[in-house]
Amino acid sequence: MIEIKDLEKNYGSTKAVKGINLSINSGEILGLLGPNGAGKSSTLRILTGYLKPSSGTIFVKGLDVRESELEIKKLIGYLPESAPLYSEMLVYDYLIYIANLRGLDSENIEPRLKELADLCGIRSVMHKSINSLSKGYKQRVGLAQAMMDDPEILVLDEPTTGLDPNQIVEIRNIIREIGKTKTVIFSTHILSEAEATCDRIVIINSGVVAADGTPAQLKQMMEGDSKVELTLKNSNIEDLERLLSQIPQIESYKIMENNNNLDVSIFAKEDLRETLYLKIKDTNWILLSLSLEVKSLENIFRKLTREQIDE
Numbered sequence: 001m002i003e004i005k006d007l008e009k010n011y012g013s014t015k016a017v018k019g020i021n022l023s024i025n026s027g028e029i030l031g032l033l034g035p036n037g038a039g040k041s042s043t044l045r046i047l048t049g050y051l052k053p054s055s056g057t058i059f060v061k062g063l064d065v066r067e068s069e070l071e072i073k074k075l076i077g078y079l080p081e082s083a084p085l086y087s088e089m090l091v092y093d094y095l096i097y098i099a100n101l102r103g104l105d106s107e108n109i110e111p112r113l114k115e116l117a118d119l120c121g122i123r124s125v126m127h128k129s130i131n132s133l134s135k136g137y138k139q140r141v142g143l144a145q146a147m148m149d150d151p152e153i154l155v156l157d158e159p160t161t162g163l164d165p166n167q168i169v170e171i172r173n174i175i176r177e178i179g180k181t182k183t184v185i186f187s188t189h190i191l192s193e194a195e196a197t198c199d200r201i202v203i204i205n206s207g208v209v210a211a212d213g214t215p216a217q218l219k220q221m222m223e224g225d226s227k228v229e230l231t232l233k234n235s236n237i238e239d240l241e242r243l244l245s246q247i248p249q250i251e252s253y254k255i256m257e258n259n260n261n262l263d264v265s266i267f268a269k270e271d272l273r274e275t276l277y278l279k280i281k282d283t284n285w286i287l288l289s290l291s292l293e294v295k296s297l298e299n300i301f302r303k304l305t306r307e308q309i310d311e
């Protein structure tokens with residue numbers, strides 16, 4: 001449905017997007033995940049026709065963003081990072097205004113507003129002024145305007161930024177509900193957000209795609225990297241190093257003396273707990289602990305984006 005081809009965006013000498021290639025399928029809930037400044041907003045603004053690419057392009061249902069900006073805008077509902085709401089207006093008046101702006105037939109406006117009020121959970125605030133609403137409700141109104149003409153694709157730029165945990169869960173539920181029938185693309189720098197909401201996560205770092213897959217696939221990517229930690233009593237470094245040298249799968253290890261014990265970290269391509277246990281069993285050492293470091297998406301994200309996070 002959406003094909004991003006060799007997309008680049010420069011702002012003067014700043015290279016914000018450096019050659020992104022991505023296919024997004026119809027019906028996907030896709031999370032663009034990356035640290036601040038990774039190039040997520042630039043990519044989404046090009047997709048929605050609000051920014052021109054420096055080179056490369058995006059096709060939306062075969063339409064090129066460089067040529068068919070208006071047709072593409074009709075296919076996409078867009079909620080930018082700071083929602084452009086008219087704060088003095090009542091929610092109801094604002095949504096009527098948006099409906100007229102988008103050219104909805106007048107007889108369809110009331111029924112559509114009712115549907116959106118239910119979908120976005122704003123029925124109780126329809127007659128309140130926008131500036132009296134909490135940030136969570138403002139965001140729901142923003143979602144309602146993005147969904148006004150029932151677009152096939154919904155694009156949300158950091159939709160949960162600045163919300164409290166309860167509001168985040170509520171917006172997440174609305175996104176999931178919308179995602180049952182639409183293609184949804186949203187950006188976030190919060191990993192748990194992407195993990196909880198998306199079918200697919202694309203990690204963007206420094207303007208390029210650093211990883212792409214389902215949350216489960218991304219976790220699997222790390223299968224090759226295993227770290228076993230163990231603590232030994234009654235051992236000594238020399239004998240331990242001799243024993244470790246008999247296990248060719250070990251790529252590297254670290255040994256730390258801790259009172260009378262040795263704390264050992266062992267890095268390998270596979271889980272070596274069993275091999276280690278069987279070797280240690282034949283010694284007179286006491287194995288106080290043996291564990292495999294649990295892989296999490298957090299680790300993957302940190303590993304892939306370390307440079308920027310450390311900055």
Ligand SMILES: Nc1ncnc2c1ncn2[C@@H]1O[C@H](COP(=O)(O)OP(=O)(O)OP(=O)(O)O)[C@@H](O)[C@H]1O
Pocket residue numbers: 011014015016034035036037038039040041042043189
């Ligand atoms: N209008 C602009 N003029 C100059 N530089 C810009 C402009 N917009 C973005 N940039 C720079 O481009 C890079 C990518 O920004 P972008 O907003 O696309 O990233 P992001 O991943 O969405 O980050 P954030 O979450 O902080 O918005 C950053 O270094 C940013 O400072």
